[in-house]
Amino acid sequence: MFIEGKNPVKEILNSNLTIEKICVTESNDFAIKEIIKAAKNKGARIEQLNKQALDRMSKTGHHQGVIAVVTEFVYSELDQVISDSQNQDQRMMFIVLDKLSDPHNLGSIIRTAECVNATAIILPARNSVLVNETVIRTSAGATSHVNVCKVNNINDAINKLKGQNIFVFSADMDGTSMYKTDLTGNIALVIGAEGNGVSALTKKISDGVVSIPMQGKINSLNASVSAGILMYEAARQQQTKR
Numbered sequence: 001m002f003i004e005g006k007n008p009v010k011e012i013l014n015s016n017l018t019i020e021k022i023c024v025t026e027s028n029d030f031a032i033k034e035i036i037k038a039a040k041n042k043g044a045r046i047e048q049l050n051k052q053a054l055d056r057m058s059k060t061g062h063h064q065g066v067i068a069v070v071t072e073f074v075y076s077e078l079d080q081v082i083s084d085s086q087n088q089d090q091r092m093m094f095i096v097l098d099k100l101s102d103p104h105n106l107g108s109i110i111r112t113a114e115c116v117n118a119t120a121i122i123l124p125a126r127n128s129v130l131v132n133e134t135v136i137r138t139s140a141g142a143t144s145h146v147n148v149c150k151v152n153n154i155n156d157a158i159n160k161l162k163g164q165n166i167f168v169f170s171a172d173m174d175g176t177s178m179y180k181t182d183l184t185g186n187i188a189l190v191i192g193a194e195g196n197g198v199s200a201l202t203k204k205i206s207d208g209v210v211s212i213p214m215q216g217k218i219n220s221l222n223a224s225v226s227a228g229i230l231m232y233e234a235a236r237q238q239q240t241k242r
Contacts, residue, residue, distance in 0.1 A: 001070050002133050004063040006031045011141020013038045018071040021045040025054055025065040032065055059133055073131040076147035078157060081120045082164055092166055093234060094188035096122045098154055098198050100223060103129050105194065107138025108224035113146050114139075116235045120147035122188075124154045158205055161188050168206045170198040171226055173219055175209030183210070183234035184241045191227045 003012050012019065013035065022039040024032055026048055039046050054063050085092050095113055100106055106129050110121055123130060130150065136143045151157040158168050169181065170190040190206060192198035203209055212221065212229050221229070 001072055001136075002057065002059060003068040003070055003136055004058055004060050004066070004133065005137055006035065006064050006066060008137050008139075008141045009035055009066050009068045010038070011144045012068050012070060012136075013042055013044070015144035017074070017144065019044040020069040020071070021047050023047045023049050023054060023057065023067045023069065025049060025051050027065050029065065035066055060137060062137070073136070073143065073148075075131075075150040076120060078120070078122065078149040078151060078160065081147050081149060082161075085119055086164075090119070091238065092119045092186040093231070094118070094120050094122055094161060094166065095227060095231065096154060096158065096161075096168070096188050096190040097124075097128065097223075098190055098202055099124060099127050099193040099196070100191070101129050102194055102223070103132060103134040104138050105129075105222065105224040106131070107135040107143075109191070109227045110135065110139040110146050110148065111142040112224070112228040112231055114142035116231045118146065118231060120149050122149045122151060122154070122157055125150050125152055155202055155205060158188070158190070158202065162205075162207065167208070169208045169210045170203045170206040171211070171230060172198055172203060172209045173211050173214070175211035177213050178210050178230060178233045179213065181208060181210045183230075183237045185238075187234060189227065189230050189234065191223055191230075194223050 003009055022044050057067055095118055161168055166186040166188055168188045190198050
């Protein structure tokens with residue numbers, strides 16, 4: 001897997017992922033020099049290439065003079081994440097993504113999840129975008145710090161969360177306003193696919209349906225924007241409760 005760009009590569013160097021090599025251009029850029037220094041300290045192999053060679057390697061076209069070659073992304077086990085959070089007596093916030101297809105949305109959601117210290121992202125193994133180079137780049141390296149769980153069935157995962165007294169809320173414009181919904185405690189927020197929203201069965205098995213109040217003429221938001229608003233409202237309510 002290729003990780004491209006200065007900030008994503010910096011985050012990868014601070015993670016536990018196995019780095020096969022760091023490819024960089026010859027540059028006086030301070031950030032590139034810092035990446036080379038960090039890579040040497042970690043014992044990663046450094047390969048200096050010219051810009052044309054990096055351009056040929058790049059899949060995004062935005063390598064900024066550095067590409068890290070790393071092992072494939074390692075997903076977390078949901079049962080282990082729940083157990084670890086319970087043992088550490090941490091408040092849990094899961095973000096469940098129902099067949100999201102846009103890697104930029106996934107990357108943005110992971111980035112926001114890291115900012116609010118969410119417990120984990122849950123993705124279905126099929127019919128969904130998974131973590132790839134674009135996701136990692138869009139997350140600005142947050143994939144190195146957020147648990148991402150890949151499950152066979154979203155509804156089974158939701159029932160597992162409910163069995164651990166984690167309240168599950170599906171996001172839908174017909175739900176109860178987030179300002180009138182108690183989002184404190186251990187919760188999971190279900191965000192639907194672009195265009196289709198949360199599936200009917202998933203909404204049915206959820207503990208509640210929550211909406212974001214709209215004041216304009218357009219009654220829907222981008223999936224990553226919706227997720228971010230709900231995560232921060234949940235974080236705000238939790239902070240106010242203390």
